[in-house]
Amino acid sequence: MTSSSLPMDAKKMRKKSSIQERRFARQGLLFASPWIIGFLGFTIFPIIMAIYYSFTDYDMFGTTNWVGWENYIDIFDDRYTGRAVKNTIYIALVGVPIGQITALFLATLLNKKNVKGMPIFRTIFYLPTLVPAAACALLFLWVLNGKNGILNIALSSIGLKAPGWLTDPKWTKPALIIMDTWRCGGAMIIYLAALRSVPETFYEAASLDGANNTQKFWNITIPYIAPTIQFNGLMAMIGAFQYFVQAQIFSSITDYGSNAAAGGGPRNSMLFYCLHLYRKAFKQMEMGYACAMAVLLAIVVMIVSYLIMYFSEKKITYSVE
Amino acid sequence: MKKFLALVLCLIMVATMVPALAEEPITITVWSREAESQDPTAVGSRFVALAEKWNAEHEDIKIDFVLAQSHDGMITAMANKGGPDIVDLLWQYAVPVGQKGGVLELSEYIKNDAEFNVDDFFPNAWLTCGVVGLEGEIYAVPRSCNSAYMLYNPAILKAAGYEEFPTTMEGILEAAKACHTEEVMGLNPISPWRDDVLFYAAAGVQWSDAEGNVTFDSEESRTALKFQKDLIDVCGGFEAASEWSTTYSNTFCTTSDPILTGGAAMRFIFSWSLASMFQAGDEAGKVYGVDYAMANLPQGMLTCATMQINANTEHPDEAWKVLAYLNGEEAMADLAMGLENRGQLVPRKSALEVIVNAEEISETMKHAARALSEGNVVNFTNSAYIDGYLSAVGTYADEYLRGYIDLEEAIELIQEDAEKAKEDAEK
Incomplete structure (x- = not known):
């Protein structure tokens, strides 16, 4: 009609x-x-x-001239960028999985039923998340102190070699990962919410079929909470690419003099991509170069996010109520 | 009646306009990185008090002194064509920002203002404000100074055969070796400014020549780096030295300071902690000159806090008047008594005299004031590429001291990176 x-x-x-x-x-x-x-x-x-x-030589004060791709080419020639990228990838590939596994492990423990005082345990494990990143970094400077730090005292007491967490370039990134893992309460709470949404009937049916706890975990829990794992993992990965505050505070303590505050720590072992970007923007006032770094970072984050989504989507089943 | 009312109305209008037509005072805003404090003797409080004193005495220009501003905040505000009239950027930014047009060039103001009495400053302080000091372009005025000194335990040195503190770098190294035992740290080189200024100043390094070319590849630089490495070897390696530093630096200037407890023979001490060191000595029942003492380095290092005039100011002449007042003889004499009333080193000789003659100032601070008056201090050369240069020195000196690269490689890499930073800055 x-x-x-x-x-x-x-x-x-x-x-x-x-x-x-x-x-x-x-x-x-x-x-x-x-x-x-x-x-x-x-x-x-x-x-x-x-x-x-990012296509100019903008330096905050002088005249701005178009320089084409020069900043992008310079980024690949900059030896500090290479170091910063390596350090950032280390956090993304080592720190993120450790943090996520710990959060999931804690959430699983805190999801146990018939344990007295569970709300208290949940609060205790969530509390570190409430501590601001800057305050947490200052706290861990004491925890990780080579000589008087509680961690090294504990390691020495069981006969293990106490590393120089803040001074040895091999140990600075693990030190940061330890600190971040202590603050995994945010991810833990999201995992806990996901775990509590898994229908009890699934487990009961599995029990009737003779499944043990490990089988139930891998075949029921993990597939059911897979969208949550994907979300938490993606957020943590993006956070790893933007790693800044903790490294800035740690390196401002371990570096001295004019390099302090964005120095990158011993042997630049804590020079992460965003710290280098900040140093270029505000210490060397190469804002055009820093913008080019930011644009590249955004592109990389988008590509990595897409790849994570693409490959994980195939393995994820969304539950239908 | 209408005419009368119109006349009255006109008169009222004129009367209300008179105050508006009267000249409004110009307000000069100052942003400072100094902390806010309830303590009236702290430096920030003293600046505010100086501003209030000015405001009480002047009708045409008023000062609005704002404390606790961040360096990045100031730079961002200025870059956005805003910000206050006067700022106190970190000294190493004076030249790069000045050459980009962010802060005013002050040579003419300095030359033409007789009251400012530029001769009262010790000359090297101006090296933190321009590339070649007062002879060249000046982008800042120095307002306070920091330098390094040696703090030592006379008893430990005496036991090692040293009646007097050594006066050369070689002598200090030998003394460190002689005093070092498992319980006593001879001299730990891990300290503030060790990465880029301290040892290089002591060895007489010229970071660049009169034309601004990088001259790090020199015998003096090799001596400075080698000296640090030798000291680190005495300490048992970089890791051991770093661990000692992170552990004991928390006890510095307390009653547990290793110099006071006999845990260290010598250590570096900086202007900002001299007064607290003296206080800690008192509390520990130790006598200055007997249980602990201070000595000068063969050549001391210098850094200054500086003040600049924002290029965006609408009142440059008035801003200079305020800047000259805040860094004038009277103001600096007052600020010299600051830092919780224990003294702050300032770049004016007249103010250093005030410290030396004041009863309430500690002996350690007086020693530093005397040393500074003698003027045997140098600072890292200021330039448009200073941050890149400092980063290169810090990075590769560290690689060398940790044993990852050798001395020649370190010198070569620093020279190369600094030249690249210069090239980038010149672009």
């Missing part, structure tokens, strides 16, 4: 509804406009400007 063959009432109705829809759309846009303006002004505009500046 064509519009010309519609009865007059239907035509009027449609016209009326179309006017109303437009009015609603206008009103909707009006109400959403503060957010839209904010999004355009504080998100889209800075992104566009960062991309633009």
